[in-house]
Amino acid sequence: MEIDRIKKLIKLLNDSDLSHLEVEDKSGHIVLEKQISNVPPATAPVEAKTFEPEKTAKxxxxxxxxxxxxxxxxxxxxxxxxxxxxxxxxxxxxxxxxxxxxxxxxxxxxxxxxxxxxxxxxxxxxxxxxxxxxx
CATH class of the missing domain: 2.40.50.100 (RNA polymerase II/Efflux pump adaptor protein, barrel-sandwich hybrid domain)
Structure with missing residues (x-):
């Protein structure tokens, strides 16, 4: 298998949500794996609303x-x-x-x-x- 094709397969794996990629063709067989963490993606912090009582409570x-x-x-x-x-x-x-x-x-x-x-x-x-x- 050519090095350019292997690089494309590595990029494909890294750009996807896949953790395992196995390809077999006439020129060879390759298995690629990557570790996926269980950490959820970071979200933007939510601005906390603060309660401010009215100046003159009714x-x-x-x-x-x-x-x-x-x-x-x-x-x-x-x-x-x-x-x-x-x-x-x-x-x-x-x-x-x-x-x-x-x-x-x-x-x-x-x-x-x-x-x-x-x-x-x-x-x-x-x-x-x-x-x-x-x-």
Whole structure:
């Protein structure tokens, strides 16, 4: 077997995922082997995301159960609270209808309503944030 052909076979083996190459023709027989490591190829490092808490942590009023949220006691009345309103602990901030019962939702915190996160008539889940408060 010619040296140029052997060099091409070595290159073929090195450029492939093969670990063993055996060639036989009229001019001869050659067996080539290479060691393959079990180390997986290196991957680019993943940039870690760091959690940075908000500068002013917000308090949240959450739904105590599943139901339909209403902003007021009657459809034609103004909302019980809106963004910018001050609320005290145990103040009614909304109504959740569950199993045909209207349940008052009372704030367990004092502060100022920063955002109203749900709208009148929205279906809400247990522990779903309804309002955010700021001090």
């Amino acid at each position: 308090k949240v009023i959450k739904a105590p159960f599943v139901g339909t949220f209403y902003t007021s006691e009657q459809p034609d009345k103004a909302p019980l609270v809106k963004a910018g309103d001050k609320v005290e602990k145990d103040q009614v901030v909304g109504i959740i209808e569950a199993m045909k019962m209207m349940n008052e939702i009372k704030s367990d915190l004092s502060g100022t309503i920063d955002k109203v996160l749900v709208t009148n008539g929205d279906a809400v889940e247990y522990d779903q944030p309804l309002f955010t408060l700021k001090d």
